[in-house]
Amino acid sequence: MHQSELSPPATALMQGGLADSLFDAARHTPDLPQVARRLDASTTDWTPVTAAELWGEAVDLARGLVTSGIRPGDRVAIMARTRYEWTVLCYALWSVGAEIVPIYPTSSHEQVAWILKDAHCVGVVVEDEQGVMTVGSACATLPFLRHVWQLDTGALAHLVERGRAIPATTVDSLRRIVLPDSTAIIAYTSGTTGPPRGCALTHRNLASPCDTLLEGWRHVAAPPGEQPAILAFLPFSHAYGLMIQGLCLRGGILMGHEPELRGEALSAALLSFRPTYLYAVPFVFEKIYKNFLRTAQQTGRGTLFERAVRTAQDFALAEERRRLGRGPGPGFDLRLQHSLYEKTVYKKLRAALGGRVCGAVSGGSPLNRELALFYAGIGILVHDGYGLTETSGGITAQPVGREKFGTVGRALPGTDIHVADDGEIFVSGPSVFQGYINDAQATEASFLGGWLATGDIGRLDSEGYLTITGRKKDIVITSGGKSVAPAALEERLRVHPLIHQAVVVGDDRPCVGALITLDPEFVAHWRASRAKGETPVRDAREENELREEVRRAVAAANSTVSRSESIRVFRVLPEAFDLANGLLTPSMKLRRDAIVRRFAAEIEAMYQTSSRVPREYSTSEPSIWEDSDDVFR
Template sequence: MRDFSVPAGRPVNRADLVPVVARERAAESPCTIPFEHYHDGAWRPVTMGEVVRRVDEIASGLVASGVRPGDRVALMAATRLEWVLVDMAVWTAGAVSVPVYPSSSAAQLQWILEDSAARVLVAEGDEHAAVVAAAEVPATCETVVYLDDGGLEYLEERGHDVDPQVLDDAIANLSPDAPASIVYTSGTTGMPKGCVLTHANLLAECHGLLDHPIGTVGRSGNKTLMFLPLAHVLARSVTYTMFLGGATTGFWADTSTLLPRLADFRPHMILGVPRVFEKVRDGIAAQARAKGRIQQEIFGRAEQVAIDTSVARGGDGLGDGREPSLLAAARYRAYDLAVYRAVRAALGGRCEYAISGGGALPDRIAHFFRGLGVPIYEGYGLTESHAAATVNGPGCQRIGTVGRPLAGMSVRIADSGEVELSGPLIFSHYWNNEPATAEVLRDGWFSTGDLGELDADGYLRITGRKKELIVTAGGKNVAPGPLEDAMRSHRLVGHTVVIGEGRKFISALVAVDEEALARWAEENDREGVPPEQLVEDPALRAEIQYAVDEANSLVSHAEEIKKFTVLPRDFTEARGELTPTLKLRRHVIDEVYAEQIEALYR
């Protein structure tokens, strides 16, 4: 058993609590700008004084609606300023927030409301009203308000007669060890479980990131644009890290129009999941192809030079101190003028680095962005560890790993190969679920369900998911993750699901990227041909076969993909095939595509 620990960070006390810090800063520096929101075609600053005023008004409205310290308040909305205001207001009232993904179904919402016994639900608009109408809202949820229908104004009006001393008392009695949130897992294998996370968990995460080399962007004057769902513990943790560090966070929910907002908000840091960065790279490549073969070839060469430059620097980004040759330096400068500067400009022009979580970042993508001057630092964590438990950063990056533990955290690899975590980030228990808690929390260690390796310097590498491990009929253990990640790097591939449990060989469902498929059809004079026919085209299947061969080169013969089926559309969250963080829901995919899977083994 290998383990690695990092000394404890700064201690957490009541003065560090988010509502306490907010009030203190509003009194001392009311004109500082913690947030910005996009309104009427421009970014509008929101001062600390305004934040605290609105938070107190909303909190008073919650109190007037019957919310008492310890009660739960559910929040279902897209990424926007009001989400954070409500979240902070719940804490100001001494209550516990229950984030709900905005894409949740009626059944998921109903389960969370029932399980948490939330007294109030704050939702967004007409789309959520339809979800609420389809759910059987339990009697414990006495109030439902909608942000787009004057919900906050209703709460603020309702709270006018609440004595301000009520809020003062609630904050005075708030303990770091008190529950801050019940955050439900994304449910890749069943009904979500509610992770009870304390204020101390949140503060350990925020302080750990700020004290890490990656926390340099959290200082005053820097900005980050938040577009991941705030219901996800990573997005929420980074938002409060920026808040406590004195930086400014902007909010944007529509990822299809993200590039214009990056250009005008000009963030110093971007937080994303691997698929976001893959899409950015694919979009740049598509633009080059659209300009003709010469531009396509220039991009291809520039990409390889960026990757080669990063690889030459070494896995930790520091290299061996050797200067590049004059020819290599000249080549890099040429591509910097022709390609890299345009990419950096598309990200706002002053992005120092990006952070990736929620899944494995392909090494090629990591090297590409680092080579062009915007390194992506990959981290690792779960809802149960309040987001990042380990992370890479400036001067401490090893591509292919998820970094070293944050302050106070310990990581060990059990004899089974499973990653186990211990420290101040780890959740206290699953809400109303003692058996599930006992299954993963033992002797102060949390069993993550992930498989991994630790190197001598404490850098963690995730090699697979224990529950996803495939055992073939021949007894071979196959981790699907490396194959799926390698396949996803091909421009035509959206997602891949590796199949083989109890089977004679490994096979795969390959779901195409629909935008890339349309571009491929244009390039190959197949415009107008239905996707169902395109995926049977020998030329397209040859390209997919190339991606399969590249992935197979990474594994042993027994682990190779022997057969595959190409699906004419990608998996989506709307159809329940992906979680809100774009992870595969394998049990759903297995059911939906049972016929195609069986056909692979006939």
């Protein structure tokens, strides 16, 4: 067993609930811009909302909730994208002691029905008519549900009007009886297997990582003298998104909301909001990098960009060695070259993100080390972290000034980690949840001697830095008995600009295989750059070249593992894994079981095709598809 050193708690104990921070800000810093909002989705103008104004909106809404019969301990679901109303609702509900049940807005009828029934929700807030229809189709099985409020028809304004007769002191009285260990959120797990389970998170659970991160990391979120600004675009239906909201409201950080994760919408919001700090998942950082590369190639600067990337990574690597006491730092020639690219390349890359980003956090899954070096080298140092729904978000983070790329950092102060002999990670600390509602057996099974069993596998080095190697349940065991952790291979594949997603398979198969999806934007750019010659000849040449590119990406991933762990067969799929087809969770994680079921025929065909390849060929290079297969068009 390998254990990290237990650190003392970083902050004073809470005395009340999460809503207190908004009330305190309105009293002590009423004119501080707390949120910036767009009154219309099509505009690029952001209107500041002060702490006093946000407090006023939350209290007025809370009065309407009281009039509607919402009482302390009642559970109200919010089924909406990341938008301004989410934050107002959050603090209004917490002000009256209610518990919030976040639901991802594209959840299926079955998922919505299960969550509303399992949590005994008395009300639900939806965005639009589609949300009303989804909830309405399940109403017959929901005896506790009394209210369905629709945001896009002015439901919140109607609630405010209804609550005019309730004095604001009533809300304040209800807020004061909320205790730190009262339940604030029932966060349902992503449900990669089986029905989702509701994690009961207290006000103290949610505040703990926020306060610790604010104490130790807030000073790096903006240049000295500037108010930090964070664009919240990750779903508030997930613990990571809620942690970002908590950081902003508890730390006096300006927060903007962006409901769309589509590339164009997110890019436009970054340019207009101009955040000083980014909170994202690896997928977003990978996509931004690929967009940089594609733009450079389209403008004829691909070679320059690639040289600038190598310089950035070399510079960041030298800096990492220096701060860890393992080297002198970048030499004169490297500093000179880096300075040149700073003026010609890196400054422009940061400008594409709004021009003010000075750092970032990556969570949800580990960030590729080479990608982290790239961002650090262009002036955006990414602090990789680790956490779960059951831990209210953050458990580890990269310590400021001692960042070690390729790891998820060290345990936050007040939190402890140990790694069992089989590699499973166990955690304890103030952010660990109360348990699963209505499932005492699952709660008991999640703890061992007071430690939460995370289900993740990893390792701690001699300095307490944690490296995540995968999920325990995701380990692939071939028919020859070889155990393979798929995460590292999949991460390596995704680094290639043409590859969008990858899922390693191979349970009870003779070798490891992979299902791959391609990045449609980069494939279109790749084809356009080769559109020469007559169509039949060109198409055949492109097809062969594209296959070779994918094959090289697989070979590059294989170079990081042993031969027995390497991908020997793979297939490129015409369909991406996304939320709409149920193959991704709201936190952008792969639903592996669902993917394997959906593409069972393709997996079978992949291994059947491999069995017909001559042995001397199949053991030297990864095999792909038969010539008759056309998966690119």
